[in-house]
Amino acid sequence: MESHVQLYQFDVTKCAVQLGIPDTIQRHGKPMSLAELEAAICINQEKTQSLGQLMRVLTQSGFFEKKFIIKSNDKEVGYALTKAGQLLVRENPLAVTPFMLAILDQDAQKPWHYLSNWFQNRDRSAFQTAHGKTVWELANNMPKFNDYFNEAMASDSRLVATYLFDYSEEGNLGKALFEGLNSLVDVGGGTGTMTKAIADACPWLNCICFDLPHVVAGLQGTKNLTYIGGNMFEAIPQGDAILLKWILHDWNDEECVKILKQCKEAIMNSDKGGRVIIIDIVIGHQTEDYKSLETQLLFDLQVMVWARGKQRDETEWYKLFLNAGFNQYKIISKLGVRSIIEIY
Ligand SMILES: C[S@@+](CC[C@H](N)C(=O)[O-])C[C@H]1O[C@@H](n2cnc3c(N)ncnc32)[C@H](O)[C@@H]1O
Incomplete structure (x- = not known):
């Protein structure tokens, strides 16, 4: 039963976000009955029953919970947001909604329908088979x-x-x-x-925020930004430290070594103990529950389909570091299913 719900969970959650259901319940400030919800979001009147079906599945998946609304002598079932559901509220600074909508966007989903074609052709990624372009080329054109x-x-x-600077266990890890x-x-x-x-x-x-020219075009810095x-494959500006957040998982081993060698060049003249700080997944690292490992493996497939990238375990990371000329690394802490790795 659970796996069938999971099969459609992404589409159903996307639909709820697009209809503004989490925002509406949040604004309401207390559990909302189906009738109140229907009146507040603009849906066709003939779809009331279907809204009930949608809410039932979303409650099963943990984004909403049922609570009784007491009205004079009567009580009625209402829907409230759970902690996970709060992350779908647009105004929440920690909202994962933009990430979810981007991953579930039609252009982003298209490559998954080309997976078997891609296994049989010479394209770099299923994304390229689907769109005729890499992710970065499509971003530049669309x-x-x-x-x-x-x-x-x-x-x-x-x-x-927010986690690094406000909530980290060590007080202020960032x-x-x-x-x-x-x-x-x-x-x-x-x-x-x-x-x-x-x-x-x-x-x-x-x-310094360093990225492809079309990404940073027209962006205004501040006093210290x-x-x-x-292009990181050609040259990287000099600094005491290089941050690579969610970069190396998009590239194969050879390309990662090239990027890391450019990083090494960029920190070479630092007299502050130059280092590279990587934020990425270390497969199997501190995954105390089955769900975390499953999430890491899903992200592994996501980067394979999009860019023919991969998530790496500790041994695979170490090989990259050695091949790029680094000889020490430290896995400092975990960020959910991700880790921070410092390399010297
Ligand atoms: C997965 S995103 C990570 C963005 C950011 N570090 C974060 O975690 O929010 C990868 C980034 O690498 C950039 N990128 C791709 N190829 C690049 C290149 N050759 N040189 C510099 N940046 C590149 C992309 O434009 C994109 O912003």
Whole structure:
């Protein structure tokens, strides 16, 4: 039963977000009956029964819970948001909604229908089989896809930055990471949400957000944040530390070694103990429950389909570091299913 619900869970959750159900219940401030919900969101009157079916599945998947609404002598079933459901509310700074909508966008989903074709052809990725372009080329050519993608990355960066600087177990893991450094280059930093969060939390640090020219075009820096466009395979601006958040999983081993060698060049002149800080998945690392490992494996498939990338276990990471000329690494902490790895 559970697996059948899971099969359609993404589409059903996307539908609820597009109809504004989490936002509506949040604004209401208390559990909402089906009739109240129907009146508040604009759906066709003939679809009441279907709305009930939708809410039943979403309750089963843990985004909503049923609560009784007491009305004079009567009680009625209402729907409230669970903790997981709160992450679907658009105004929540920690919302995962942009990430979810980007992953479930039609253009993003198309490659999954070409998986078997891709296994039999010579294309780099199923994404390329479906679109005739890599993810980065499509983002460069299709502003809507570019915006969706960059907003998805930004929402994930908000989540990670909040954890690093506000909620980390160690008090302030983020500050400890960047203490003693004068400069940081966020390579593949997208539109700079993570870089800006670091620059704001660590005002002593000069930060550069480095990404492809079309990604950073027209973006304004601040006192300690600069945007630079370029290609990480050719050259990376100099700094005391390089941040690679969700970068290496998009590339094969040979390409990762090339990127890491460019990082090594970029920190070579640092007198502050130059290092590379990677935020990515280490498969099997501190996955204390089955769900975490399952999530890591799903992300592994996601990057394979999109970019022919891969998630790596500790041994695979170590091989990359050695081949790029680094000889020490430290896995500092986990960020949910991801880890922070420092390499020297
Ligand atoms: C998965 S996103 C990660 C974005 C950001 N680090 C984050 O975690 O939110 C990968 C980023 O790498 C950038 N990128 C791809 N190829 C690149 C290249 N050759 N040089 C620089 N950046 C590149 C993309 O534009 C994109 O912003």
